Amino acid sequence: MDSNGDGIGDLDGIRERLSHVAGLGVDAVWISPFYPSPMADFGYDVADYTDVDPVFGDLVAFDRMLETAHGLDLRVIIDWVPNHTSSAHPWFIESASSRDSAKRDWYTWRDPAPDGGPPNNWGSVFGGSAWEWDEGSGQYYLHSFLAEQPDLNWRNSHVAAAMHDTLRFWLDRGVDGFRIDVAHHVMKDPALRDNPVNDQPLHDLAKPHGDYDRLIPVHSKGHPDVHGVFAQLRTLVDSYEGDRVLIGEIHEYDWPTWAAYYGTHNDELHMPFNFSMLYARWDASVFSGLVGDLEASLPAGAWPNYVLGNHDEPRLVQRFGAIAARVAAMMLLTLRGTPTVYYGDELGMMQAHIRDEDQQDPWGRRLPGAGRDGCRTPMQWSADANAGFSTVEPWLPVVDPDGCHNVEAQTGDPGSMLELYRRLLVIRRAEQSLRAGSFTPIEAPDGIFAYCREAPDAAAISVALNFTSEPATVNLGRGTVLLRTGTGGSEAVDGGLTLAGAEGVMVRH
Numbered sequence: 061m062d063s064n065g066d067g068i069g070d071l072d073g074i075r076e077r078l079s080h081v082a083g084l085g086v087d088a089v090w091i092s093p094f095y096p097s098p099m100a101d102f103g104y105d106v107a108d109y110t111d112v113d114p115v116f117g118d119l120v121a122f123d124r125m126l127e128t129a130h131g132l133d134l135r136v137i138i139d140w141v142p143n144h145t146s147s148a149h150p151w152f153i154e155s156a157s158s159r160d161s162a163k164r165d166w167y168t169w170r171d172p173a174p175d176g177g178p179p180n181n182w183g184s185v186f187g188g189s190a191w192e193w194d195e196g197s198g199q200y201y202l203h204s205f206l207a208e209q210p211d212l213n214w215r216n217s218h219v220a221a222a223m224h225d226t227l228r229f230w231l232d233r234g235v236d237g238f239r240i241d242v243a244h245h246v247m248k249d250p251a252l253r254d255n256p257v258n259d260q261p262l263h264d265l266a267k268p269h270g271d272y273d274r275l276i277p278v279h280s281k282g283h284p285d286v287h288g289v290f291a292q293l294r295t296l297v298d299s300y301e302g303d304r305v306l307i308g309e310i311h312e313y314d315w316p317t318w319a320a321y322y323g324t325h326n327d328e329l330h331m332p333f334n335f336s337m338l339y340a341r342w343d344a345s346v347f348s349g350l351v352g353d354l355e356a357s358l359p360a361g362a363w364p365n366y367v368l369g370n371h372d373e374p375r376l377v378q379r380f381g382a383i384a385a386r387v388a389a390m391m392l393l394t395l396r397g398t399p400t401v402y403y404g405d406e407l408g409m410m411q412a413h414i415r416d417e418d419q420q421d422p423w424g425r426r427l428p429g430a431g432r433d434g435c436r437t438p439m440q441w442s443a444d445a446n447a448g449f450s451t452v453e454p455w456l457p458v459v460d461p462d463g464c465h466n467v468e469a470q471t472g473d474p475g476s477m478l479e480l481y482r483r484l485l486v487i488r489r490a491e492q493s494l495r496a497g498s499f500t501p502i503e504a505p506d507g508i509f510a511y512c513r514e515a516p517d518a519a520a521i522s523v524a525l526n527f528t529s530e531p532a533t534v535n536l537g538r539g540t541v542l543l544r545t546g547t548g549g550s551e552a553v554d555g556g557l558t559l560a561g562a563e564g565v566m567v568r569h
Contacts, residue, residue: 061439062450069438069449071117075125078132080467084406085485088135090239092371098148100208101422104241105146109226126234135236137305142223143245144209152210159197166219167210168202170252181254182280183272187426190280204245204280206422214246214289224296231297237305243329244310247286249279265313265336267373270427290321290328308332315357322362331365331398338373342380344509344527348501351395355499364397369405375435376402378411383562386480386545387525390564393484394523396499396513401481403439407470408477412437412459420456440466480545487542487566492518504534508559520569529561539569
């Protein structure tokens with residue numbers, strides 16, 4: 061929420077609305093970057109890791125927000141961007157000042173190739189070359205994303221030490237953990253070898269990246285040395301009292317490669333985000349297969365997680381449909397592991413259509429159709445002007461044409477998406493089998509994804525999800541229906557249980 065009437069959400073606005081988050085029944089919030097930044101990429105180009113951009117408030121506002129969150133038993137996870145800084149960061153300004161700068165090696169600088177072009181063929185995720193020519197020093201510098209986001213050189217021990225200090229700054233203030241942006245990018249091939257040409261079709265779970273997909277980025281990210289970086293970070297956060305968490309943004313679709321980020325002995329990331337479901341085809345066999353593959357790939361003792369939406373992807377209802385979104389909610393909140401809910405998905409918020417020429421997202425301006433503005437529109441609190449988000453026109457448009465996709469309209473409505481999320485989270489908290497139980501698939505007809513969650517000395521919970529539009533019957537045994545995503549209520553069952561099309565059901569045994 062915008063607390064000061066400039067059309068942009070801020071830390072005081074978050075603080076004022078934390079009661080809604082706590083009322084959902086979740087345990088933590090993850091907050092996107094709020095650091096000082098020129099905003100070339102909406103704060104992911106950091107100019108100072110240990111302060112707050114005035115557009116969002118100041119350190120006092122952050123501390124107030126953190127205190128309020130902790131008073132509501134909410135943990136606070138903040139975004140940390142280790143792969144790159146802003147080109148306006150003092151470190152880079154000094155690095156670019158001279159080839160003899162003490163911080164020259166804090167970033168990756170290289171002479172031109174023999175033909176005068178970039179040192180290798182690496183591409184930027186946002187399009188074009190990953191190398192930017194610097195006329196002043198006669199060298200190129202590396203940027204995996206925008207030219208305004210030069211990559212840090214984590215092979216320099218001074219960089220690692222300085223970045224560790226930025227973590228300590230926030231840990232000392234009391235934050236509970238970090239979501240690590242593009243975590244798998246921080247270590248590259250030290251020889252800077254060319255990436256091979258990609259002659260294979262795009263992985264069916266991956267998001268298209270246009271020209272970037274021409275090459276396989278085996279040398280420009282994910283070098284095995286990255287695991288040493290995360291082992292050091294884990295040691296650092298584990299040195300603090302209480303529970304502190306490291307969550308990594310890892311876009312890997314090879315399960316063993318993804319699972320390696322937990323560490324050999326669960327000594328790296330607590331969780332590498334699992335993005336496998338974001339672009340999966342809405343089909344019961346596909347999703348049951350993804351869950352089975354994940355469970356089989358986990359190192360002993362590792363804790364799984366599931367993501368169905370975030371600030372880089374089209375809204376959940378855009379990808380799966382408004383009706384399927386209810387089934388998706390039950391799946392997300394009943395699978396084994398930690399679920400992440402993107403703000404507004406608990407309302408079924410819709411994707412905004414923003415024309416290419418109106419995009420504020422730099423990716424959308426460079427690659428038509430790739431813009432992420434449509435999923436970043438203001439949180440909708442009421443049907444009032446600007447959805448109760450701001451007293452002025454907000455930085456992106458509100459998308460609530462029927463006045464029903466907001467907190468005020470859905471609160472107390474038993475058929476609303478918001479109340480479904482609340483009931484699911486109440487049940488999740490109440491049932492030990494859902495919080496910490498095992499996962500076992502249940503044989504079911506085509507189109508149905510069914511599974512059982514069990515914990516010692518606790519009632520077992522079975523879940524059946526109908527991915528089709530047609531009614532179907534599944535045998536879940538004897539028990540009592542706890543919740544349907546459709547219109548049904550509590551009922552005793554013994555054997556066959558009929559689900560309506562696009563309905564999910566939970567049964568307690």
